Amino acid sequence: MISKQKTFLIVGLGLLGGSYAMRLKEQGYYVMGIARRQETIDYALANNIIDEGTIALDENIRKADYIILGLYPTTMIDWVMENQQYFKENALISDVSGVKSNIVEPIQKILRSDLEFISAHPMAGKENSGIEHANTEMFKHANYIITPTPNNTKEAIEFSNDLANVLGFNHISVLSCEEHDKMIGFLSQLTHVIAVSLMNTHDNSHLVEYTGDSFRDLTRIAKINEHMWTELFILNKDILLDEIDAFASSLQSFKEVLQNEDEENMKQLFRQSTARRIKFDKK
Amino acid sequence: MISKQKTFLIVGLGLLGGSYAMRLKEQGYYVMGIARRQETIDYALANNIIDEGTIALDENIRKADYIILGLYPTTMIDWVMENQQYFKENALISDVSGVKSNIVEPIQKILRSDLEFISAHPMAGKENSGIEHANTEMFKHANYIITPTPNNTKEAIEFSNDLANVLGFNHISVLSCEEHDKMIGFLSQLTHVIAVSLMNTHDNSHLVEYTGDSFRDLTRIAKINEHMWTELFILNKDILLDEIDAFASSLQSFKEVLQNEDEENMKQLFRQSTARRIKFDKK
Numbered sequence: 001m002i003s004k005q006k007t008f009l010i011v012g013l014g015l016l017g018g019s020y021a022m023r024l025k026e027q028g029y030y031v032m033g034i035a036r037r038q039e040t041i042d043y044a045l046a047n048n049i050i051d052e053g054t055i056a057l058d059e060n061i062r063k064a065d066y067i068i069l070g071l072y073p074t075t076m077i078d079w080v081m082e083n084q085q086y087f088k089e090n091a092l093i094s095d096v097s098g099v100k101s102n103i104v105e106p107i108q109k110i111l112r113s114d115l116e117f118i119s120a121h122p123m124a125g126k127e128n129s130g131i132e133h134a135n136t137e138m139f140k141h142a143n144y145i146i147t148p149t150p151n152n153t154k155e156a157i158e159f160s161n162d163l164a165n166v167l168g169f170n171h172i173s174v175l176s177c178e179e180h181d182k183m184i185g186f187l188s189q190l191t192h193v194i195a196v197s198l199m200n201t202h203d204n205s206h207l208v209e210y211t212g213d214s215f216r217d218l219t220r221i222a223k224i225n226e227h228m229w230t231e232l233f234i235l236n237k238d239i240l241l242d243e244i245d246a247f248a249s250s251l252q253s254f255k256e257v258l259q260n261e262d263e264e265n266m267k268q269l270f271r272q273s274t275a276r277r278i279k280f281d282k283k
Numbered sequence: 284m285i286s287k288q289k290t291f292l293i294v295g296l297g298l299l300g301g302s303y304a305m306r307l308k309e310q311g312y313y314v315m316g317i318a319r320r321q322e323t324i325d326y327a328l329a330n331n332i333i334d335e336g337t338i339a340l341d342e343n344i345r346k347a348d349y350i351i352l353g354l355y356p357t358t359m360i361d362w363v364m365e366n367q368q369y370f371k372e373n374a375l376i377s378d379v380s381g382v383k384s385n386i387v388e389p390i391q392k393i394l395r396s397d398l399e400f401i402s403a404h405p406m407a408g409k410e411n412s413g414i415e416h417a418n419t420e421m422f423k424h425a426n427y428i429i430t431p432t433p434n435n436t437k438e439a440i441e442f443s444n445d446l447a448n449v450l451g452f453n454h455i456s457v458l459s460c461e462e463h464d465k466m467i468g469f470l471s472q473l474t475h476v477i478a479v480s481l482m483n484t485h486d487n488s489h490l491v492e493y494t495g496d497s498f499r500d501l502t503r504i505a506k507i508n509e510h511m512w513t514e515l516f517i518l519n520k521d522i523l524l525d526e527i528d529a530f531a532s533s534l535q536s537f538k539e540v541l542q543n544e545d546e547e548n549m550k551q552l553f554r555q556s557t558a559r560r561i562k563f564d565k566k
Contacts, residue, residue: 123495143493171492187490187498194477195501197534199556201526207470209454210426211563212406215470217500218478222560226553234544243484244538248531251480255527261517270509273482277505280494 002066002162004028009064010050011079013040015125016096017070018134022049023167026136032064040131049134061086066159069095073103073231077110084112092159093117098184098228099235100147100177108151118156121145121180122169123188129225136168144169147180185239190247192229193240195222285349285445287311292347293333294362296323298408299379300353301417305332306450309419315347323414332417344369349442352378356386356514360393367395375442376400381467381511382518383430383460391434401439404428404463405452406471412508419451427452430463468522473530475512476523478505 006029010021013035021044025031033053035041041053054060061067065088069076076095087093093115097103104119111117124142144164148157157174164172175183199222233240257265289312293304296318304327308314316336318324324336337343344350348371352359359378370376376398380386387402394400407425427447431440440457447455458466482505516523540548 123493143495145493173492183490183493186485186487187494190484191481191497191501193534193537194481195497195560196552196556197537198474198477198530199559200537200552201473201530201533202469203559204469205559205562207466208563209456210406210428210466211470212426214474214478214504216563216565217503218474219556219560219563220500221497222556224553224557226550226557229553230546230549233541233549234546237541237544241538241541244534244541247481247484248534248538250484251476251527251531251534254476254480254483255524255531258516258520258524258527261520263513263517266513266516267509269479269483270507270512273479273502273505274507274509276482276486276488277478277502279488280491280499280502282499 002029002159002166006030006065007032007063009034009061009067010070011067012070013044013049013053013131013134014070015129015131015133016122017068018044018049018131019124019136019138020068020070020096020167022134023136023139025049025051027166029166032060034061035131043131049131057083057086059086062088064088065091066163067091067093069093069097071095072228073097073099073235076103077106080107080117081110084115087112087115090114090116092156094160094163095119096122098188098232100180102235104147104149104177105151108149116151116153116156118152118160119147119149119177120160120164121147121184122164122167124169129228139168139170141170143171143173145180146172146174147177148174149177181236181239185236185243189233189236189240190243192221192224193233193244194247195219196224198222285312285442285449289313289348290315290346292317292344292350293353294350295353296327296333296336296414296417297353298412298414298416299405300351301327301332301414302407302419302421303351303353303379303405303450305417306419306422308332308334310449312449315343317344318414326414332414340366340369342369345371347371348374349446350374350376352376352380354378355511356380356382356518359386360389363390363400364393367398370395370398373397373399375439377443377446378402379405381471381515383463385518387430387432387460388434391432399434399436399439401435401443402430402432402460403443403447404430404467405447405450407452412511422451422453424453426454426456428463429455429457430460431457432460464519464522468519468526472516472519472523473526475504475507476516476527477530478502479507481505 009032010017011034033050044050124138146160292315293300294317304314316333327333407421429443
């Protein structure tokens with residue numbers, strides 16, 4: 001349990017940062033926010049998402065026991081470097097970043113020795129971004145993955161687990177940064193590459209009136225935040241390139257079977273995909 | 284308007300044939316059914332889906348003014364060849380097949396001169412098959428595409444349009460067989476190839492607990508009827524091979540941009556996919 005006497009600072013009030021703040025405040029914690037634009041702070045105050053907020057960094061940060069970085073991955077390292085001088089002694093820091101290997105250890109390396117960074121990936125969020133879409137419902141069916149390194153204490157991992165419970169996540173698990181990035185490279189990043197590449201195959205706006213659910217479902221994630229995903233993909237480049245190659249080769253195998261009108265092997269590929277996909281049906 | 288005095292024969296009481304029968308009977312038409320198995324006929328009679336049904340072909344077929352072929356594409360030609368001797372004079376025949384170019388003209392060619400075949404593609408149906416999943420709801424949000432050839436009369440095209448209205452389709456359009464097959468090659472067949480190839484990329488059952496909606500949505504159609512889709516793909520082979528190549532080349536372009544960490548062009552690809560996908564949002 002995280003004591004209600006503790007104070008949180010959310011750095012970056014976007015969709016995820018804003019939703020964290022909203023839920024923590026609802027649960028009775030004192031929540032401070034930092035954003036780049038005053039209008040974000042005004043919105044967060046007016047909608048009861050934070051208790052106090054600022055666009056200027058100052059001694060006030062020192063009140064926070066827990067600091068959640070809701071920033072873009074590459075921004076995080078610089079921000080910590082510049083601002084950890086203002087952090088409370090022994091403060092615990094976490095994040096919401098979607099890639100880990102090239103982020104977590106670098107931050108741990110530059111961190112003041114009394115501070116600890118425990119990284120986690122809340123697998124929530126939709127096509128929308130911005131605090132105006134913040135809501136606490138999106139955690140209810142989502143996974144929360146804690147990605148500790150050998151530098152982390154048992155207490156910090158416990159805190160991360162407690163935080164996920166306070167936020168109301170459906171499922172909490174622990175993976176190494178490498179396992180996390182491999183999993184995310186396949187399940188999330190490759191699927192986005194596929195959806196984007198499919199939309200980019202032709203200009204198909206003349207087909208809109210014939211479109212059924214399967215095309216819409218498959219390409220929903222082709223509406224994509226270009227800045228964040230460019231960062232995430234490049235930070236996970238090697239793994240994602242491997243996944244693209246593996247998928248391209250599976251696609252090529254299918255193409256050959258079709259080219260040869262090899263009915264038996266085509267049926268076999270269909271049976272395999274069906275059997276595998278059934279395991280992914282929601283229980 | 285199709286007169287309520289007219290009699291329908293549905294050949295093949297699967298998901299689509301069964302749903303056609305159910306809706307036509309609901310609307311007051313006399314509906315006969317032919318199936319391969321007596322238990323399908325028994326089910327259809329017990330559930331008020333047909334007025335009469337048989338597994339044996341006989342003179343009774345001659346009662347039908349309209350014959351809807353709910354058969355697999357390649358089965359259709361042989362079935363018509365063998366059984367058109369029993370068709371009523373001047374009967375009108377239609378189908379539900381998902382590919383057209385290699386089906387429609389061949390059937391028109393072998394048809395008795397007093398008969399007419401007007402082809403259509405009801406773009407309804409889910410992962411399920413079989414009459415026990417028949418329902419009339421699935422037509423409500425679906426497209427119905429009439430694919431006439433120069434051999435078709437204006438009256439037959441009008442009948443097909445009226446039939447779509449009786450069935451309750453949301454949107455009716457007319458395309459040539461070639462336009463239809465190109466559209467379906469991209470919007471439906473390529474998306475199924477992608478979903479199947481993605482599931483076949485790795486054995487990923489250990490990732491089930493981390494899976495979010497985007498992966499589930501993208502791979503939903505990887506659960507696939509191996510017999511029907513093998514036929515549909517091979518019948519539309521040339522178009523589908525072109526679509527696979529076009530998509531593979533779009534995927535390759537994305538891979539190069541990632542390999543080069545070319546942020547500007549990656550963002551451009553994201554902006555293009557986003558702009559295109561927005562047009563496909565349901566109004």
